[in-house]
Amino acid sequence: MLLTLRGITALLGLGLLILGLGWWIHPEPAAHLLGATLLEGTGRSTQIGDSAAFFIGSGSMLAWGALRANAHILIAGGCLVGLVAPGRVIAAAAHGGAWTLPEILGECLILVLAIATAAAIRRSESDRLFY
DSSP: OHHHHHHHHHHHHHHHHHHHHHHHHOHHHHHHHTTOOOOOHHHHHHHHHHHHHHHHHHHHHHHHHHHTTOHHHHHHHHHHHHTHHHHHHHHHHHHOOOOOHHHHHHHHHHHHHHHHHHHHHHHHHHHHHTO
């Protein structure tokens, strides 16, 4: 079970990392993949820089945490992704943004997966102490 959770989490992190690199290399398809359009001027610079940093950072943490069996890094990466969900709800409810339920559910799923993987790693570590 632990190996499966770590593998799924690592692949998911790798996907986010690749998406982040896509923001640097070819941002228009990366934006389109997220249902967004590229902004102009300073907004575009901010959009590309912040989006790349978010996806590279969270993806790296999820992948590295899973590959190295580091529960703390996994939780950090999962929380970064999970915090997007309330931001989306606030954007839709208070600022006229679109309700993006599939994306919100995906972000919550990534957070739950990161927590489950981290918990399995911790359980495995504590089991090794007693054997």
